[in-house]
Amino acid sequence: MSAPLPPLVAPGPPLTAGQVARYARHLALAEVGEAGQRRLLAARVLVLGAGGLGSPVLLYLAAAGVGTLGVLDDDVVEASNLQRQVVHGTADVGRRKVDSAAAAVRALDPATDVRTHDVRLAPHNARDLLSGYDVVVDGTDNFATRYLVNDVCAELGLPWVWGSLQRGHAQVSTFWSAPPTGDGVDLRDVFGAPPPDGSVPSCAVDGVLGAVCAAAGAAMALEVVKLVCGTGRTLLGRVAVHDAFAGTWQDVPVRRRTPGPSAAAAADRPARATPSAAPGDAADDAGELVRLLETRGGDVDVVDLRDAVEAAGAPLPGARHVPFARFVDEATLAELDPERPLVLLCRAGARSAHAAALARAAGVRDVRHVPGGAAAWARLTAAHGS
Incomplete structure (x- = not known):
């Protein structure tokens, strides 16, 4: 078992009496404890997407005491979302997802600083949006956004937690191009270059089992807690693959195969250029x-x-x-x-x-x-x- 990464966030102020009571079960854990809870309260986490994955991530991070939660989504709640996007309710249909999600988080913990971003992540705004946070959680459902997040996080030196869903399957990992210890791994080390547009069907076409979102989202929230507190073994360098119908989780190691970002590239552009695809990198025609x-x-x-x-x-x-x-x-x-x-x-x-x-x-x-x-x-x- 590899050694844990150092804590991502410095501890915040001493806990109040109310916080001691609220987080008593965390305080009893040697892996979290008082210092870890203070780190969580000082942490700033950006969740991209208030959908199937973002819903459990937001709820569990708010419950865990993450002090600042950003939620980015430019969509509105639809009836078909309610089968899996549990941060929203029937009364929220037609409402902006960021507003609905923020209300649910504040109902869970009014002390949480919720920051809403009702925009679509794009090359012109990604750097500014991500740079205000300690860690990014990507719950989006398209390759363009995932690769943009990967490359901007690499240039900013940020870790990011990734999840993907399809039918009854899920994959979860943590990417960090240049961690303080050990080898870095990013999305390109797993998937190479992005597949052609339309080559991989969306959940709307292929379907998704609602409860799989909960399993994957909980795993993603756990990754954030481990990163912030510097405890346990993260999924950096591994992909956790879940098959809900078979009732299995598989652990697949990932090795570095792409060069890390250069300081010059980071200063010049918000995301590094897509490298030429190696044989078999993209879906073949x-x-x-x-x-x-x-x-x-x-x-x-x-x-x-x-x-x-x-x-x-x-x-x-x-x-x-x-x-x-x-x-x-x-x-x-x-x-x-x-x-x-x-x-x-x-x-x-x-x-x-x-x-x-x-x-x-x-x-x-x-x-x-x-x-x-x-x-x-x-x-x-x-x-x-x-």
Whole structure:
């Protein structure tokens, strides 16, 4: 077990009698204690997105005593949000999410300093918005924002906690390009360059189990507490992968593969340029996959990541079936041949994109995934004559 990182935040003023009573269960923990609680009360945390992930993060960080909570979202509450976005209620439909979330946080703890940002994070404002906080929590649902957060946090020297959801699956990690001790890791070390727009379906298309948001959001809130207090083992250098339907959490190590930000780059621009994609970094188009099949043929390892029910309903000739939950197990990843081309596919492309990133992190040199999932693979193999 790696040593904990040093505390991110200095302790605030001594606790009042009311705070001692409120946080008594934290004070009883050696891992938090009085000093840790004072650090939490002095901490400034920005939560990006008041949705499925942001909801439990905001509630648990407010309950934990984080003194300043920023919430950024430019959306309004819709009825379809209520299945998983528990910081909002029926009466909030049509209300700005930042206002609804702020009201819920203040109802939980009126002493919390809630700062609302009813804007969309963009290159022109990201640096100013993020620089006022000690740690950033990203609960957004699009790749452009995630990569922007990654690069701005790298230049500002900030740690950030990331979560991602799809169907009954979740992934959580902590990224910090240049931590005070140990090796830094960022989003590009896991996923390389961003996938093409539209290649990975949204939750609106592919669905998401509401309670998975609670599991992932709680894990993200725990990461913030550990970072602020300097206690326990964070997920820096690891990705926690949750399969709700299988009832499993898998731990996948991540290694540095991108250069850290330079001081000159930090001074010149809000986010470093996207590096050229390495082989297999982004979702491959059909033409590249056809050429791979034509040149390597039976040497290509094609893996169907769908659940057993999905695979039974529409088997895919030429692919071996390894459900996503089993594929992301560390033992399964360790068994992959690093020199053998690997092609991954699922129902629509979300699970295969995540699995491809983990396979690359495990050392497989040539990893590709099929953005359109099973239907795209069927069309591709039919055209190829497989």
